[in-house]
Every structure is written in C-alpha cells, then in structure tokens.
Amino acid sequence: GGIAGAVPKGALAQESLEPNTWEEITNYCNYYEFGTGKEDPARYAQALTIDPWTVRIDGLVDKPGDYSFADIMSQMTVEERIYRFRCVEAWSMVIPWNGFELADLLNWVGVQSGAKYVAFETALRPDEMPGVSRPVLDWPYVEGLRLDEAMHPLTMMATGIYGRDILKQNGAPLRLVVPWKYGFKSIKSIVRISLVEDEPPASWNVANPREYGFYSNVNPEVDHPRWSQATERLIGSGIFATRQPTLMFNGYADEVASLYDGMDLRISF
Amino acid sequence: MVDYLNAALRRVPAWVLYILAPMPVLVIFYLGLTGALGIDPAKRIEHELGLWSLWLLIAGLAVTPLRRWVGLNLLKFRRAIGVITFFYLLAHLLTWLVLDVQFQNVWADIVKRWYITVGMAAFVLMLPLALTSNNWSLRWLGPGTWRKLHTLVYPIAILGALHFLLLVKGFQWEPILYAAVIAVLLLSRVRPERLRSFRLLRQA
Numbered sequence: 107g108g109i110a111g112a113v114p115k116g117a118l119a120q121e122s123l124e125p126n127t128w129e130e131i132t133n134y135c136n137y138y139e140f141g142t143g144k145e146d147p148a149r150y151a152q153a154l155t156i157d158p159w160t161v162r163i164d165g166l167v168d169k170p171g172d173y174s175f176a177d178i179m180s181q182m183t184v185e186e187r188i189y190r191f192r193c194v195e196a197w198s199m200v201i202p203w204n205g206f207e208l209a210d211l212l213n214w215v216g217v218q219s220g221a222k223y224v225a226f227e228t229a230l231r232p233d234e235m236p237g238v239s240r241p242v243l244d245w246p247y248v249e250g251l252r253l254d255e256a257m258h259p260l261t262m263m264a265t266g267i268y269g270r271d272i273l274k275q276n277g278a279p280l281r282l283v284v285p286w287k288y289g290f291k292s293i294k295s296i297v298r299i300s301l302v303e304d305e306p307p308a309s310w311n312v313a314n315p316r317e318y319g320f321y322s323n324v325n326p327e328v329d330h331p332r333w334s335q336a337t338e339r340l341i342g343s344g345i346f347a348t349r350q351p352t353l354m355f356n357g358y359a360d361e362v363a364s365l366y367d368g369m370d371l372r373i374s375f
Numbered sequence: 376m377v378d379y380l381n382a383a384l385r386r387v388p389a390w391v392l393y394i395l396a397p398m399p400v401l402v403i404f405y406l407g408l409t410g411a412l413g414i415d416p417a418k419r420i421e422h423e424l425g426l427w428s429l430w431l432l433i434a435g436l437a438v439t440p441l442r443r444w445v446g447l448n449l450l451k452f453r454r455a456i457g458v459i460t461f462f463y464l465l466a467h468l469l470t471w472l473v474l475d476v477q478f479q480n481v482w483a484d485i486v487k488r489w490y491i492t493v494g495m496a497a498f499v500l501m502l503p504l505a506l507t508s509n510n511w512s513l514r515w516l517g518p519g520t521w522r523k524l525h526t527l528v529y530p531i532a533i534l535g536a537l538h539f540l541l542l543v544k545g546f547q548w549e550p551i552l553y554a555a556v557i558a559v560l561l562l563s564r565v566r567p568e569r570l571r572s573f574r575l576l577r578q579a
Contacts, residue, residue, distance in 0.1 A: 349476075
C-alpha cells in the first residue's frame with residue numbers, strides 16, 4: 107500500500123497550496139470525448155457507465171488480466187495528495203486528489219524486466235461519449251509514460267477528489283495524475299494499462315508532434331509554438347488576478363528533475 | 376415579405392445600432408463579473424468578444440449579397456455595422472492584453488505566434504477603415520478611393536477566419552464553419568464576367 111513516508115519531502119510541503127473549490131474543479135474540464143467546451147464534460151459525462159468497470163492490464167506483466175475496479179481497490183491504499191495541476195493551455199489549479207501510487211498497482215501485477223514504458227487507454231464509448239463522433243483526435247485517447255516516471259512516488263491513480271468519489275467529468279472511476287507534466291498526460295477513465303518495450307503513442311503527440319511532445323513536462327522555458335508557457339492563470343483567483351510564474355516541472359523539480367539528467371528538454375519536450 | 380421588411384427598415388435610422396451596440400459588451404462583462412460565465416471568466420469574455428467580432432464582420436459582408444440575391448436593403452446600416460465591428464475587435468484585443476496576457480511578452484507573441492500575428496494584422500488593417508468611417512473622410516477621399524480603401528474588409532475577413540482556424544486545439548468544426556461562411560460571402564462577390572476574362576488570360 108502507499109505509505110505517505112515514501113513520498114519525497116518536497117511533495118508533502120502542501121500546506122502552502124490552497125486547493126481550488128469543488129465547483130471549479132468539477133466544472134472546468136478538458137475531456138474532449140464529451141465535447142471541446144470547458145463545461146461540456148460536466149454536462150455530458152453523466153451518461154458514462156462506470157459501474158461495472160474493468161481495467162485490462164497486459165503486456166510484460168506477471169499477472170495479466172481483466173481487473174474489476176473493485177478488485178484493484180481491494181488491494182490499494184487510498185491517500186490524499188494535494189497537487190498543482192498545470193494545463194498545457196497555460197491555466198492551473200490546485201487539486202486535492204485521493205488515490206494510490208501507480209507503482210503499487212504495477213508492483214502488484216508484477217512488472218517484467220523487459221518493460222520500459224507504460225501505455226494507457228481511455229474508454230471509447232460512442233453511445234455515451236458525444237464528442238467522439240467528431241475527429242478532434244484519433245480515438246481512443248492514449249497516453250504513455252516511461253517506466254521510471256510511472257514508478258515515481260509522485261505518480262498516482264486518482265479515484266477521488268476532496269474525499270469524494272471522482273466525478274465522471276474528472277475521469278471516473280480512475281485516472282492517472284502526473285503532477286509535473288501538462289494535464290493532458292494525466293489520462294482519464296482508464297480501461298487498459300500495458301507494460302511495453304517501445305515508446306507507446308500519445309494522442310496529442312500523434313495529432314500534432316510539433317506542439318505536443320511525448321514527455322510534456324511542465325517547463326516555463328520551452329514555449330508551446332502558439333503561446334508562452336512562462337506564466338499561467340490560476341483558475342479561481344479572480345478576473346483581474348495577475349498571472350503567476352510557471353515553475354520548472356510544475357514545482358516538483360526537486361523530486362523529478364533527476365529522471366531527465368542528460369536529456370535536452372528542448373528536444374525531448 | 377421582403378418589401379414589407381424593407382419598408383419597415385426604412386423607418387429605422389442607422390444610429391439605433393450605435394445605441395444597441397454596447398449592450399452585448401456590457402452584458403458579457405456583467406455576466407463575467409457575477410460568475411455567470413463559468414469558472415474562467417477572463418477567457419470566456421475574450422472568446423465571446425472574438426465571436427461577436429466575427430458575427431459582425433459576417434453581418435457587414437452579408438449586406439451586399441442580401442441585397443443582390445434576396446432584395447433586402449440593409450445598405451444604410453452597413454457603415455454602422457463596420458464601426459461597431461471595429462469596437463468589438465478593439466474590446467477583444469484589450470481583453471486579451473489586460474485580462475489574459477497582462478502585457479507580458481506581447482510583442483514577442485505578436486511576432487512569434489501565428490494566430491496572434493494574423494489577428495493583429497486584421498486589427499491593424501481595420502484602423503484606416505475605422506478612421507475613415509465619417510462623412511468628412513468620404514468627401515476628402517472621394518467615393519472611388521474610399522470604396523477601394525474599404526475593400527480592405529475582404530482581407531480582414533480572411534484573416535479573422537484564419538485567426539480562429541489557427542487557435543483551436545485538435546480538429547474542430549466551429550472555426551471551419553465560420554471560414555466557410557466567410558468564403559461563401561467573399562465568393563458571392565466574384566463576378567462571372569471577370570472570371571471569364573481571367574480564363575481568357577490564362578489561355579492566352
């Protein structure tokens with residue numbers, strides 16, 4: 107189970123973070139399967155069936171199989187993590203997630219030695235997702251992490267917010283949260299997790315490789331081609347609030363910068 | 376029906392539009408400040424004003440085709456529509472400057488970011504049109520030059536459509552729809568006899 111003590115110290119310096127309201131977190135979402143407007147997910151995601159829910163875990167694992175959400179939860183220890191959340195669109199929030207470390211799940215199913223990456227896939231339900239009838243992206247939504255990123259103690263699978271079950275517009279019943287990467291890496295409503303040898307496809311990277319890299323680490327020095335990433339608007343801080351500077355790795359540099367030692371973050375963006 | 380409409384419109388002076396014009400802006404800002412525009416009001420205000428600019432641009436461009444193909448005469452409102460379009464574009468630009476980017480790296484953004492470059496170009500091209508939208512300028516330039524100058528609205532409309540196309544994430548229909556409407560309105564101005572002479576030129 108997830109032991110809070112295993113988390114590096116910096117991540118627990120959470121007292122300075124003031125979480126956004128439930129109202130803000132659940133009504134301002136990017137979940138294009140339900141439409142491209144920020145309020146579309148809150149409006150349309152209610153049609154999504156999340157019970158029963160099965161996650162297929164396959165690839166280079168000791169115990170592949172179809173795991174029910176209940177099976178997974180019976181093995182995991184849920185804890186709260188208050189993380190900064192930085193969208194690639196240059197806005198941010200602070201979210202009090204509940205969930206477990208992805209590493210705990212991966213250790214439970216047993217990662218085999220050849221695995222180098224983890225691939226994730228979101229549910230694709232045309233009957234329940236009005237947005238997927240439009241070719242905004244190549245559905246289903248897929249994402250990927252390098253194995254060391256996936257095993258990092260900051261990387262979690264969220265199943266709740268503010269101690270309540272996570273709502274459908276926020277990625278129920280379980281979603282990834284990688285706090286040092288742009289929000290789109292934190293894939294929602296996961297139905298498949300595969301341990302693989304080669305770098306898996308990531309939806310936004312496939313759609314526009316010039317604008318969205320595989321890593322997509324929050325980096326104020328590497329701009330998105332169409333806007334600056336140096337600053338961000340903190341949602342909920344008021345209409346006349348000033349932008350705040352974006353932090354390297356979204357403020358988690360002490361914990362994660364070493365994962366990228368020797369890499370040119372302008373090239374591997 | 377159209378005759379009835381034309382007769383009714385003949386009694387409406389153009390200045391009525393100037394009275395009505397600020398209302399949507401005031402409503403948009405009021406809704407933004409009271410929280411009715413959702414969680415991120417600054418962005419919503421910016422987008423709403425951008426959409427209003429496009430609608431007004433389309434309305435201005437629709438005047439001639441409506442007269443030619445439908446017989447509806449809105450000609451006397453066209454200048455007011457144009458002036459109001461300029462003010463919405465200005466409000467959109469100011470919202471971006473003050474509430475969104477807050478004057479940070481504005482020049483770099485204008486030079487580096489394509490959709491901003493295109494949007495700014497549209498605004499700059501609109502300046503001479505706004506400045507010459509009075510009767511004195513019309514007399515000073517003469518109707519021929521004035522009309523020629525005001526055909527700048529065609530590249531402005533193309534830039535406006537392009538601005539929207541360039542700024543969305545992923546493949547989205549909405550900006551394509553706007554671009555299509557603007558394309559139809561511009562193509563409706565192409566005269567067949569000019570096309571023929573163009574074809575003759577190519578054959579020669």
